[in-house]
Amino acid sequence: SQQGEEDPQALSIQEGENATMNCSYKTSINNLQWYRQNSGRGLVHLILIRSNEREKHSGRLRVTLDTSKKSSSLLITASRAADTASYFCATDVSGAQKLVFGQGTRLTINP
Amino acid sequence: GAGVSQSPSNKVTEKGKDVELRCDPISGHTALYWYRQSLGQGLEFLIYFQGNSAPDKSGLPSDRFSAERTGGSVSTLTIQRTQQEDSAVYLCASSHEPTGRTQYFGPGTRLLVL
Numbered sequence: 475s476q477q478g479e480e481d482p483q484a485l486s487i488q489e490g491e492n493a494t495m496n497c498s499y500k501t502s503i504n505n506l507q508w509y510r511q512n513s514g515r516g517l518v519h520l521i522l523i524r525s526n527e528r529e530k531h532s533g534r535l536r537v538t539l540d541t542s543k544k545s546s547s548l549l550i551t552a553s554r555a556a557d558t559a560s561y562f563c564a565t566d567v568s569g570a571q572k573l574v575f576g577q578g579t580r581l582t583i584n585p
Numbered sequence: 586g587a588g589v590s591q592s593p594s595n596k597v598t599e600k601g602k603d604v605e606l607r608c609d610p611i612s613g614h615t616a617l618y619w620y621r622q623s624l625g626q627g628l629e630f631l632i633y634f635q636g637n638s639a640p641d642k643s644g645l646p647s648d649r650f651s652a653e654r655t656g657g658s659v660s661t662l663t664i665q666r667t668q669q670e671d672s673a674v675y676l677c678a679s680s681h682e683p684t685g686r687t688q689y690f691g692p693g694t695r696l697l698v699l
Contacts, residue, residue, distance in 0.1 A: 505685065509690075515674070515692045515693045516589075516676065516690035516691055516692045516693055517628075517676070517678075517688075517690040518690070519687045519688065519689070524689060544588035547607065562627065562628070564688075570641075571616075571633055571635070571640060571641060572630055572633050572641060573618075573630075573688060574630070575620075575627050575628040575630075576625050576627055577626065
């Protein structure tokens with residue numbers, strides 16, 4: 475099964491609400507990253523959290539990391555229609571030289 | 586250029602034909618990655634380059650797939666004797682260092698094999 479697995483697979487909320495997406499992984503990591511993808515094309519890096527960090531903020535984004543549970547969450551506050559996209563977590567696995575991406579969460583913000 | 590570029594943007598080919606997909610990474614980025622993404626799915630790792638060498642090509646699905654990188658810059662992914670199941674978006678990414686760093690993605694090449 476996947477190293478990174480996001481849930482939910484799809485999330486639909488009203489504009490202004492908060493959106494929370496979760497990611498679980500299986501092996502030791504150096505860091506965990508979140509990316510956004512619009513319209514099935516290139517991914518854009520959002521935020522990176524290192525294995526020794528527990529929480530990180532960037533604008534309306536808040537990421538948490540619990541290495542004991544091997545899980546992370548991405549919170550988008552005060553969502554906007556423009557936040558509609560697919561969101562992927564990616565783990566930088568210890569000893570590997572690549573990121574391992576999850577299947578993604580499709581987020582829809584309804585105006 | 587300022588970002589990662591890929592060409593062509595879209596490619597339609599007939600089953601059995603060969604295709605070449607090109608990636609121009611960000612100047613100075615030593616690491617380059619190829620991924621494949623089927624419709625509605627996550628990213629499937631194909632191959633990783635550090636400079637011109639490929640320390641990890643474990644994701645190439647068959648011997649019909651190959652890739653090279655020249656001059657530590659441009660990379661070409663070649664698919665020989667294409668099959669319908671090769672239809673996907675092929676994404677290229679580069680990063681300044683191979684591990685623990687942000688990857689910068691190109692817009693992808695959408696390949697359709699008829």
